[in-house]
Amino acid sequence: MKKHIAKLLLPVILAIAVLIGVLGSISSGKESELSEKLIRLHIVANSDSEKDQAIKLAVKDEILSLVSGLTCNASDSDEAETALRNNLPRIIEAANSVLAENGSSYGAKAALAAYEFPTKSYGLFSLPAGSYKALRVELGQGGGRNWWCVLFPPLCNAASDEEFIKAANDAGLSGDEVCFMTKNGGKYIIRFRLAELFAYVKSLFS
Template structure:
């Protein structure tokens, strides 16, 4: 028992020394930086592509639609000087984007209908690279494929941050911060570090998996 208690305090000390990182499954993960909702909500347009379903085929189709649409809008959005100009471009090209999506769907042997809309929607917390876009209502351009009951892929459409590597999965968080800052002109502090606040708290919360590793599952 004494050995377990000693091990427990050693791990606490290690976590404090590493900036209150999260421990899970034998690995230590640095916490993500959380953007301040009020600083970004009126400075970005999100882009979401929602698949017909969660089947592997529908999810792959969603990514093909995403690639073709991004290929079309990327250069034009790069030329937009501000949010209003980007919004006008999206509205004016809505039917063209839908046609592009429909063509991709037909090329792949499906007959799903496509709808799209630029609207304000409420989204949960979303991780983008190593940044957290907090829960809230954001302006977003959404492409809905078929029943739109599958998982969605998303990025920041303006400032144009949908330009990533060939897998469309990796993002450069420094580039995100820089471009959002450029768009806003001045963001006082668009990054808050929850870890700084946690240092002032006396209690440290551990994931249930971590507790199980130390003490075992008593319910067994």
């Protein structure tokens, strides 16, 4: 009986698999182009204690204030990356200064590299899962909840659609890329989950 049902459903499943595969290829291409134009910020708290989480947010504010000045004249992610790499000691010093002010016994470390991120919504926009360049600031043991945002273009503090679009366009993102990032009636969930759906369909045949 199950084999009979499977045979009946096979054409439908194959059609869905082909459609998802095509859309997934388009989605993956956009994700790859997008990831090359962004630099994300990732601040990891020492622990999940109330104090450590509050310190994480204080460090976040200090880091954002510093790096916004460092990257304000960057015309693309390469220039922003160079500015950040050249100032990693200053970034670490700024984080450690906040830790000292809050009486923390631990220190901070920072690195700029490629990291894997899950699908993430930031309110005005969302980003698909994938590998992105990111400034990662780890506090102490780095065992607590973290804080993510997009450092370049400066989307962390975008308070409106207009501010978001301007910052994205100034950094060289195309209209299609802005639309790909922006929520649109929940459709971004479909775009960003295509790879997961494709994997599921493939599993039906394994």
